Amino acid sequence: MTPLEQQGAAAKAASYVLASAGTERKNEALEAIAKVLTERKKEWLEANAQDLEAARTAGMRPAMLDRLTLTEGRIAGIVEGVRQVASLPDPIGRVDRMETRPNGLIIGRRRVPLGVIAIIYEARPNVTVDAAALCLKSGNTCILRGGKEAIRSNRKAAELMRAALAAAGLPGDCVSLVQDTSRETANELMHLDAYVDVLIPRGGAGLIRAVVKEAGVPVIRTGEGVCHVYIDDEADLDMGAQILFNAKCSRPSVCNAAECVLVHRDAAEGFFRKALPLLDRKGVELRADPAALEILGTRALPAQDSDWDAEYGDYILAVKLVDGLEEAVAFINRHGTGHSEAIITKNYFKAQRFLNEVDAAAVYVNASTRFTDGGEFGLGAEIGISTQKMHARGPMGLEELTSCKYVIYGEGQIR
Amino acid sequence: MTPLEQQGAAAKAASYVLASAGTERKNEALEAIAKVLTERKKEWLEANAQDLEAARTAGMRPAMLDRLTLTEGRIAGIVEGVRQVASLPDPIGRVDRMETRPNGLIIGRRRVPLGVIAIIYEARPNVTVDAAALCLKSGNTCILRGGKEAIRSNRKAAELMRAALAAAGLPGDCVSLVQDTSRETANELMHLDAYVDVLIPRGGAGLIRAVVKEAGVPVIRTGEGVCHVYIDDEADLDMGAQILFNAKCSRPSVCNAAECVLVHRDAAEGFFRKALPLLDRKGVELRADPAALEILGTRALPAQDSDWDAEYGDYILAVKLVDGLEEAVAFINRHGTGHSEAIITKNYFKAQRFLNEVDAAAVYVNASTRFTDGGEFGLGAEIGISTQKMHARGPMGLEELTSCKYVIYGEGQIR
Numbered sequence: 001m002t003p004l005e006q007q008g009a010a011a012k013a014a015s016y017v018l019a020s021a022g023t024e025r026k027n028e029a030l031e032a033i034a035k036v037l038t039e040r041k042k043e044w045l046e047a048n049a050q051d052l053e054a055a056r057t058a059g060m061r062p063a064m065l066d067r068l069t070l071t072e073g074r075i076a077g078i079v080e081g082v083r084q085v086a087s088l089p090d091p092i093g094r095v096d097r098m099e100t101r102p103n104g105l106i107i108g109r110r111r112v113p114l115g116v117i118a119i120i121y122e123a124r125p126n127v128t129v130d131a132a133a134l135c136l137k138s139g140n141t142c143i144l145r146g147g148k149e150a151i152r153s154n155r156k157a158a159e160l161m162r163a164a165l166a167a168a169g170l171p172g173d174c175v176s177l178v179q180d181t182s183r184e185t186a187n188e189l190m191h192l193d194a195y196v197d198v199l200i201p202r203g204g205a206g207l208i209r210a211v212v213k214e215a216g217v218p219v220i221r222t223g224e225g226v227c228h229v230y231i232d233d234e235a236d237l238d239m240g241a242q243i244l245f246n247a248k249c250s251r252p253s254v255c256n257a258a259e260c261v262l263v264h265r266d267a268a269e270g271f272f273r274k275a276l277p278l279l280d281r282k283g284v285e286l287r288a289d290p291a292a293l294e295i296l297g298t299r300a301l302p303a304q305d306s307d308w309d310a311e312y313g314d315y316i317l318a319v320k321l322v323d324g325l326e327e328a329v330a331f332i333n334r335h336g337t338g339h340s341e342a343i344i345t346k347n348y349f350k351a352q353r354f355l356n357e358v359d360a361a362a363v364y365v366n367a368s369t370r371f372t373d374g375g376e377f378g379l380g381a382e383i384g385i386s387t388q389k390m391h392a393r394g395p396m397g398l399e400e401l402t403s404c405k406y407v408i409y410g411e412g413q414i415r
Numbered sequence: 416m417t418p419l420e421q422q423g424a425a426a427k428a429a430s431y432v433l434a435s436a437g438t439e440r441k442n443e444a445l446e447a448i449a450k451v452l453t454e455r456k457k458e459w460l461e462a463n464a465q466d467l468e469a470a471r472t473a474g475m476r477p478a479m480l481d482r483l484t485l486t487e488g489r490i491a492g493i494v495e496g497v498r499q500v501a502s503l504p505d506p507i508g509r510v511d512r513m514e515t516r517p518n519g520l521i522i523g524r525r526r527v528p529l530g531v532i533a534i535i536y537e538a539r540p541n542v543t544v545d546a547a548a549l550c551l552k553s554g555n556t557c558i559l560r561g562g563k564e565a566i567r568s569n570r571k572a573a574e575l576m577r578a579a580l581a582a583a584g585l586p587g588d589c590v591s592l593v594q595d596t597s598r599e600t601a602n603e604l605m606h607l608d609a610y611v612d613v614l615i616p617r618g619g620a621g622l623i624r625a626v627v628k629e630a631g632v633p634v635i636r637t638g639e640g641v642c643h644v645y646i647d648d649e650a651d652l653d654m655g656a657q658i659l660f661n662a663k664c665s666r667p668s669v670c671n672a673a674e675c676v677l678v679h680r681d682a683a684e685g686f687f688r689k690a691l692p693l694l695d696r697k698g699v700e701l702r703a704d705p706a707a708l709e710i711l712g713t714r715a716l717p718a719q720d721s722d723w724d725a726e727y728g729d730y731i732l733a734v735k736l737v738d739g740l741e742e743a744v745a746f747i748n749r750h751g752t753g754h755s756e757a758i759i760t761k762n763y764f765k766a767q768r769f770l771n772e773v774d775a776a777a778v779y780v781n782a783s784t785r786f787t788d789g790g791e792f793g794l795g796a797e798i799g800i801s802t803q804k805m806h807a808r809g810p811m812g813l814e815e816l817t818s819c820k821y822v823i824y825g826e827g828q829i830r
Contacts, residue, residue: 389613
């Protein structure tokens, strides 16, 4: 057995113990994790300081350095998140369908954990704890493979969490970190079918696509967001401008940010008059199709073909004029990633058609795409936003980390 | 574009039309299919006769010839199945969760089709119609790739169904058959990510494993069944013998048939006394571990290692003695395929432990594994039995062929 296979086997064995652990035990473990991360935060900060120093030496970009950085305040936020997960209802063990069949068999469908969840993510030490907490509460053991730049921070976090698990009477192997951050080991993890039930990549589009392409174990794609706002000719243009500004600029790096605005030809001039002063505040770069360019003039650059599929994650916005709802829907279904899409309109029938015909995880009428989020949707927390249709779609909370098992009570029935 | 890509694009385009079709329209199409298959059954039987002739010439085994064969009676059964699917409730469009958030956003989770479902199956012409009917009712278009031995039967069935769809006002491309039954085209279908949302292989373990290994599109594994019956020392041995006989012999070729019996050491002699006369009726071949061999003597052959993972699909049964529940559960979790597992016991606590600790789609106390079936579970019909944990587990009915979409009604909310 390779070291990773041993780790997989240990995670699988622990998963059978964790699957039978009650809610109280799991909540005790979460509280123990919150406590140890608070009490020993100095150790975690020291490990993080070493990561940061190495990253600076290696010339890491400021935005990435920021994501790698832990502070006392950020640790407090992470700990708060762990306690919040503890406070959420436990989905495991609920029987969501039970009936007595004509032959007397009593058949129930019970929520059970998925088993072992592998998570591949980038250099964000907060994900190490967030993901472990969600997996633990939903009865799943996890194998965490974070970015190599965060390895010292992640090792310390995993060490502290494993100690807390053991103190709470659960196997430390409920949470384990892949120690070797080489690409070969990541690839091995993607093919660890014998032990890994589901693989969830968290990170940028490049990471997600690489994992989907390579993985042999079942993957849940998350967080690819090429999101559109469609401004209809019957839109409230002030509302449209505010929503577009929010969708593009409130946090451009996240997956539910808008990347492209589609504007009805007849509304374009009036809309740009309202929207440009807002977009100017953040210096948003516009990349426009020829028709939009005629109106926007030097305020915009000509869009290239690749702009219609780009997830900028930045203050850049693709702009395209369309002839109406039908063209907008077709364009979105072709170029969107099935994440979040919005129409701005006062017209009831167009709103309904957009909701029906756009093929995405979340479809909005007169609201910002930025709301696609587990917290905003009332799920309490999320491990990611699924952009696939199988298993789960949209924000994935605890419920989405479960499977089911049919339990059947008989009295000697044969068929 | 290759012919298959064109077919995929057509199926995708049709899927947007079908997703918006109401229940009445879909039921009309199903009734039109039932009608045309009845009225033009002679054509279907003729095509089937050609397939059968070619198969006989090629030396096909009798069991496979039987599965390839259509008769007037079988067609009547298939047509009956189509009408039954029409009578089932439509899962599409139901909103299974809706709430108004504190900011006034109204967020609903609506059932939507998966999109385009590809189905790869063996030389069973009935699957062509069964699968198409289930996909149609659940709003999914399907691309069917049946075994090459059934190609003439399948072509005729697809032609008739497409004519019925068009007559009912739906695109014929809601149902399409892969015309070229080469292995290369099957492989191409497994990588048609741009158009296929889900791939469901239906057939023997060899087919399933090949598809899971090769496919780039998301796969739902179905129908691998290495199922066990565990006879506890506190079992009602008469009940145990009857259940084992039923689980092994009522239809050995299906995936919910038992392949292995685990017998508590202390119950073994008494149990075999009850069970052997039943198994003898069908001449069941026993392959036993050394401990069981001591009791069974020449009635059994020595089991090889490979017997513990074998899906015989035949009148063959692996037999192993165990020291108790714990060993039985560990053995099942190691060698089972996560399909259907049964314990025979009078002991309440052991029954509960078995239900909790065995990791399978369906776990039985004192009943035959043969009940794992969409009809028996009250789902009305099934497209297969999922042995994976992602998306769906156990019998997959219409509900399991859906995904969800969040629809959000706003009034200008920004975040």
